[in-house]
Amino acid sequence: MLPHITFRITLLCLIIVHISSAQNGWLTLSAFPGKEKLSFTTQHDSILYAGTVSGLWRSGDEGSTWKQVLRGNPITSLLAIEDGLVIAGGHHHVYFSYDRGIQWDSVALNNRQPVHRIISLTGQEFMLTTFGYSEFGYDGDGVYYSSGDLKKWVKRNAGLPSGNPSTDNLLVDRKGRVYVTVADEQTGNSGGLYYSDNKGLSWTKASLSTRTTTGIRVEKSFGLSVTPSDSLIYSFTGAAVNIAVGLNLVKHIDDVTGNKEWRAMLIRPTSNWWYDLMLNTVFVAQDGSWYSSVSASASQGGAYWSGDQGKTWQRMNTGTALALSNNFEDRTFRENAAGRIYMVQLLDERIYYTDRSLLNPVSITGKVIDDQGKALPGVQLKNSFVPLLSTNTNGEFQLTVPKGWSGMLTPSLIDYRFEPAVITIENVQENRPLPVLRATFTGKHVVWGFVTDVFGYPVSGITVKGFDEEILTNVNGSFSAGVDQGWTGIIRVEGDGWKFEPDAVSVEPVFGNVYALQFTGMPAGHVVIKGDVQDHTGTALPDAQLTGLPELTRVNDAGQFIATVPVGWSGRIAVSHPDFFFTPDHIDISNIGESLNGITFRGQVITGIDDDWVMFSAYPNPSANGSFSFRWPQQPAEGKVVISSLSGQIIYSSTLENFQLAESWQAPGRGVYLLTIVAGNKSMHHKLISD
Known part of the structure; x- marks a missing residue:
């Protein structure tokens, strides 16, 4: 009678499930060319721009595909206006496009250091700063102004430190006041925050003091931001009298011109409030959440998020990587109309996004099963909202989208056909569970096995029958064949001069890969003698040796022995060991006709003979x-x-x-x-x- 074997699907897969739900981490766009990023911005929701060391890249489909539109020079700063204007800053040039980044023009700026920030004052007037490093430390060219003709830029540095002011951060508040920060490596009186009420024609230095700290001098500025409630946030390192400080100061824009004290905003709980983590620029999302970053080591740096307008902060690094510097670096954040936040880290090639701040979110949920009714993990559902969405180990998926979203879900998995092939969703207004999606397997399952001799060594060149074509075992004694879903058959192995146990295996309907069919062969006309050798406690005696068999036979590490003898063989089998004698001391076999299993030799320790026990x-x-x-x-x-x-x-x-x-x-x-x-x-x- 044939052995009866029924196989079930064993699916071993590594699945990364991407779910666009309100999450606490980051996902990456499906494509992010150009290697390490230096700058980033968005325009009209679907257009993304990424500045790199080799030029500028543009995507018109939310990052699915990219095209390089500027080549050769690093793009260190970007500004996009909704009317289609894009301005890009580099080391010695300013580039600009009036048609959403398709065609470009440029002007030489003759700046020594790269453009660091670009802002729009009124939509028709623009300012920029340059900042970098030289052999003397921080360096820059100050502030440049354009009245609208982007081929003409003039310096406006009156009131800033003389020489080459190291201007880094630059912004304008809703009332038109412009702010710029200046770095001072000597931590003297040059560094700090400056403001202008006349578009940079003259600059005034703002006083910096808190309730408990006066005489603050700035060394390096990190972040400069203004919130919708008109709070100015300034983050820097420096000194107060003779104490090093790292502060995040907050003040209303109406109080900047006076001597009113600043309030310190704490990023982490610490008793040393005067030396906190320094925030880079704060980005305020449409839902009121604040996003920022800290340039620091892996243990403290990264993206930070606040849901209470900066009262408390939490790190948000899940899904992100370290920059090329092996630290976390400055981040740029942008948002589309639906509330998706894009993020780029300086010197990191990836482009990240999160839907944590998604506006009016609704969830589309579903499940995928195979043609046996079992959950099917690893199915990708292509759509226009998230680059990667897959079913989890339970075959389930969840897509969170903004209310009113329309689109299609297209399931795909190698060797499967889906019904329906495409799911169309229009103007979703509430959470929507989808009907169960069914998948039919269209590929081949693998039936795999191997043939060995009775000693466990592979046997090659053995014919395997039962598939569409006969196949031979390879040098490893293994064989494999592809079969259709639901295939059933009887597998036999044949070889000249061999007989096999079992001689055939019945395989019932196959719905998954079938592994490790085992056939054991021995020379035709032979039978097997198997047994074990143990001491009186049942412990294996691998050093024992058998005598009386046609070939030298040893006991393996498990205490087992195996031998083949011709049918009709007769002989006496005994065991020898220098430290044991055995029960039985031998086994007589006469005219053997079939395999003999279960022979056991038990050893007793040889204890020696007293000198006076026998004289010999x-x-x-x-x-x-x-x-x-x-x-x-x-x-x-x-x-x-x-x-x-x-x-x-x-x-x-x-x-x-x-x-x-x-x-x-x-x-x-x-x-x-x-x-x-x-x-x-x-x-x-x-x-x-x-x-």
Whole structure:
């Protein structure tokens, strides 16, 4: 009767499930070319711009595909206006496009340091700063102004530190006041916050003090932001008198011109409030959430989020990577109309997004099952809202979109056909569960197995039958074949001079890959003898050796032995070991006709014989002609005598009484022989040497 084997699907897969729900982490766009990013902005929701060391890249489909529109020079700063204007700053040029980044013009700025910030004052007037590093430390060219003709830029540095002011941050509030920050590596009186009420024609330095800290001097500015409630946030490192400080200060824009004290905003709980983590620019989302970043090590830096207007902050780094510097660096945040937040990190090639601030979100949920009714994980559902959406281990998916969203979900998985092939969703207004999506397997399942001999060694060149075509086992003894869903059949293996157990395997309907079919072969006309050798406690004796078989047979580490003998073979099998004698001491086999399993030899420890237990001598020893005589001064108890070769082959076996009567023994040839006397639970070994 054929062995009856039923196989179930074993699906081993690594699944990354992307769910566009209100989340606390970041996902990446499906494409982000150009390597490490230096700048980023968005325009009209679907248009993304990414500045890199090799130029500017543009996407018109929310990051699905990209095209390089500027080449050769690093793009370090970007500004996009909703009317279609885009301005890009680099090391020595300003680039601009009036048609949403399709065609570009440029003007030489003759700046020594790269453009750091670009802002729009009125939509028709623009300002920018340059900032960088030289052999002397922080460096810059100050502030530039354009009245609208982007080919003409003039410096407006009156009131700023003389020479080459290291201007970095730049912004304008809703009342038209412009703010700029200046770095001072010497932490003298040059660094700090400056403001202008006349579009940069003149600048005034703002005073910096808190309720408990005065005499603040700025070394390096990190963030400069203005909130919808007209709060100005300024983050910097520096010194107060002779103490190093790192502060995030907040003040209403109406109070900047006076001497009113600033309020310190804490990013982390600390008793050293005067040296906090420094926020980079704060981005305020449409839902009121604040997004910012801290340029620091992996343990403290990264993206930060606040849901209470900066009262408390939490790190939001799930899904993000370190920058090329092996630290977390400054982040740029942008938002589309639906509330999706895009993020780019300086010197990080990836472009991230989160739907944590999505406006009016609704969820579309569903489940995918296969043609056996089982959950199907790893199915990708292509759509226009998230780059990657897949079913989880339960076959379920969830897509969170803004209210009113319309689009299509297209399921795909290699070797599966789906019904329906496309799911169309129009103007979704509330959470919507979808009907169960069914998948039919259209590919091939793999049936795999292997053929070994009785010793576990692979057998190659064996014919495997039962598939569409006959196949042969490879050098590893394995075979495999592709079969259709629901295939059933009988697999047989054949080889000249071999017989196999089992001779065939019945495989019932296949709905998944079938692994590890096992066939064991032996030479035709032979049978197998199997057993084990253990001590009296059941512990394996791998050093034992079997005698009497046609070939030298040893015991493996598990205490097992296996041998093949021809059908009809007869013989006596015994076990030898220098430290044990065995029960039974041998097994006689006569005219064997079928395989013999379950033979067990149990060993007892040889404990030795007391000197006064028996007096025994053999002479001459060594013997020149192989003849030995024995002297027995006294009679021992009943026992037995075994003479064996050093390889363990038993040459002579007799009762002790008969051996004593013989008084001599003739060796079959030259060599060393081991004579063992066993009586009761004692034994004695004696070496016989035949020259």
